[in-house]
Amino acid sequence: MKGFCMMRMTTCRFTGIVVMLLLLMISMVSSSLAQDEAGALFTTVGDGPVVEFGPRGEWDGRYTDPGAVTYHDGQFYMFRNGFQSWPASVQVGYLTSDDGINWTEVTEEPVFTTDEVDYAGTAMLASSAEVRDDGTWALYFYTWERPAFRGAGGAIGLATADDPLGPWTPLPEAILSPGSRGEWDETQLAAPSVVRTDTGYVMYYTGYDSRNRQSIGMATSEDGITWTKYDDPTTTEAPFAESDPVLIPAEEWEAEAVHQPRVVKTDDGWVMIYRSPGPGRGMMRLGLATSEDGINWTKSADNPIFAPDDLPNGNTMWFTALTHVDDTFYLYVEGSDTAGVPDTSIYVATYTGDLVGD
Incomplete structure (x- = not known):
């Protein structure tokens, strides 16, 4: 009888261990699924790029990025950047699409080039586009002054045209420039994303400090030409004496940079997709932030949402x-x-629904 009880107790302990292991495995699988679900917020369309880089030796023969994409009168328009090396001269191509997925190149030649911007330095890259009420096309770009990966310098410019095929005419000077020495955006501005509102325009952009720390700033304009950086009156000392960022790197995965804001305003609120390089080279990830007023932003708990x-x-x-x-x-x-x-090409991923409420 004693042996039977001992055997029963051993069996019970073994069964308990098995149950605990099963529960642990279920928990790990559930956690993995939750992480996968968070990372799959956007669903990639198809099994390849929607726009590919060009033939070897051409202006876009090695790299292409989506540059500026806008929607107007039932059609998608893309002003993509093409280049053969980096940092180097960049040219802008023009494509259209009925559904945002299948794209047609309108012309094989670029419609706008770095050489057309006197103050561009090394490169000019398209970043945001819109059509004004009078039918004028506006293309916001940023410059890369020196052939360097860090401390290159650069500002934000604007070019306009009567037709997306051009000719494009850049303004003679930048419309937004880096801050003074010691400011959070003192060395370089990049990647503008311009949103039209009922009262004018709002621009989000990347600002670089002297240590290459990157944050996201905001500026407003009544006409899309003359801009005023957002300035919190409660911050009066450098690096926030002249203006203030609206999004800064604070999470571990963001390392020392939140940059390249892509912003849209929906009926539910403001949505921003931003990029962070992570702790090592080649570790780029995308984060999501939302806002009710365009100034105060809340980062998603599921970040990074795309990798x-x-x-x-x-x-x-x-x-x-x-x-x-x-x-x-x-x-x-x-x-x-x-x-x-x-070599790089352009892919598309979609999400249908309310990202602000989610």
């Missing part, structure tokens, strides 16, 4: 563009799907 692994055979991920049409967000991503090959 290179979310692309087909994802290897690297760089520039993005975002547009919102009929309750669907279209996220365009520059990426390479072949390990060891640095």
